[in-house]
Amino acid sequence: MSWTVYPARDFARHAADWERLHANGPATSLLAVDFVAPLVEQFGREHDLLAVWRNQGAIAAMAIVRPTRRGAWATLQPAQAPLGLWLQQPGLDTEKLARSLLGALPGFPLIVALTQMDPFLMPRPDDGPCTRTLDYIDTARVTLAGSFDDYWAGRGKNLRGNLKKQRARLEREGIATRLQIDRDPAAMAQAVADYGRLESSGWKAGKGTAVHAENAQGRYYRAMLEALAGRNAAGVYRYYFNEQLVAMDLCVEDADSIVVLKTSYDESVPSNWSPTLLMREEACRALFDAGRFARLEFYGRVMEWHLRWTDEVRTMYHVNYYRWPGLRRLHTMLESKLNTRSRPAPSPTTSL
Template sequence: MSWTLYPARDFPRHIETWTGLHATLGPRHATVLLSAPFVAPLVAQFGREGDLLACWRQGGTVRAMAIVRPGRRGAWATFQPAQAPIGLWLQQEGLDTERLARALLGALPGFPLIPALTQMDPYLAPRPADGPCTRTLDYIDTARVTVRGSFDDYWNARGKNLRGNLKKQRARLEREGVATRMEVERQPGAMAQMVADYARLESAGWKGAEGTAVRADNAQGRYYHAMLENLAAQGKAGVYRYYFDEQLVAMDLCVEDGESIVVLKTAYDESVPSNLSPTLLMREEATRALFNEGRLERIEFYGRVMEWHTRWTEEVRTMYHVNYYRWPGLGRLHTLLDARNRPAQQPTTSL
């Protein structure tokens, strides 16, 4: 029982192994965010020299895998580009995560002090208890909607302000003769155009001004194109587009598995008057469609909870990081230094 390490750039050679392990996790744990079609483009576009693919075998069978990256001062962490909502760590149910992490310490090159599991979802992996060599840290609160019952029941449980505001917006658009429509694109061959359309929306706004927008020709654009195309070929991707007449005003880039749909990226036309909310109008129609279809159980947002999320749902959970220390004293020292460096009453939210 041991870890074997490979350069992460060789991930394509190990896709079948990753896919086979992912398939053994069961519907709840086999999130699309850890599937090979999602992960391979992440490694291709955002990986760098020194990243490692780790495989843990028991009795000749791979039962855990991870992609890890070296950090400073002897720390390693799961590969965590901004485009990945959760850390790239796979393990079969019933395995002891702390035991796996401690074994990884002995396999990593050099003399590592900390392997960290980042952006863990308590729904997929229950949060472990702190111990002598284990420390968990809050990351962010994130929201989801459980798709159960009728949309009307769900919508009537939303606040009056939200329902009334969107109803007024629709009435205004109707008075002004503006027709709204939502389109959902699922064809693999259309994903290049979808990403190009998304890039135009995002680049025209504040992200474009800051230089952080998706562009069709940058690493983000290449990633979303490849990933969406990969998953669309499996029927697991959908791009939602919303129009005022012929004007594209909002888009969602989404991926799906057997139980959930994940809204990865949202962009809207910032030239639309501020008293109209094309994103929320689109989301109302998209949510209604998902309730009516009854295919999926959850709508996952995974970003930090915003004010609009709290109007959309009461379901909020806290994602977390885990540090596993070589020695108990190192964990105590890290906790002490972190407390000294953190402003008073500010919760720990990152490694």
């Protein structure tokens, strides 16, 4: 039982192994080979490694890892990936796997981190002498059980009333709404281009973070969506006011869930309209009616609007595995001191 490491740029040579291992575990689309391969191609770096753990010749765990600072490695975590790139067969001891990985990585690392883990897919381990878990973000989901009408009746009166008023006003003003869902691989290039135009018209353009058909993000989303759509595992949701494209979702799917990866809207739309929420209402109705999926996952940090849509929230986490118990204690102590120093001093009226 041992780890072997390869350059991550050779991922294509090991893609079949990744796909088989993925099929044996929680087969989320966010760790599918067609999701991961374009990540490595577009956002990989020279020193990234693919680690493979074999048990009696059979591959039972794989990960893509990157050096983050001297003495530290972590699972590859581009901004486009909601989950850290770690796969293992169910039932294996994650702590033992991660700690043994320390011995296989170059440079005698002192710590390896598994980032952005989902407790629904991999139970959160207990803290231990060499193990420390940290909260990452709260994320939300909608369980797609029962009828949409029952689900919608359980939403807050403000949300339901606001969208009902918007629809009545749109009708009075002669604005027809339309939800278009595309699943054809040949439609994905245009979808990414359209999404890029929406995003580039807003605040992200000024920060240089917008998707564009010709940048690395655009190339990633096109390749990933085309590949997954070829397996009937991707969908693009467009929402129109008459012929004006006003909102979009880029989604990926697995057997049980649909994940909203990216959402954008036309920021030129007057602020008294909520095109994203209107789109979400119609998309949810379609998902409930189709009965294909058990869950709608958002995976981003919980925002106020998520809590109007659902009360199902869970906490994602990171895990640090240390070479020695003393190093874990030292790291925790230093971090506690830094947090104390950076915490604002209490005001004179604050109760202590």
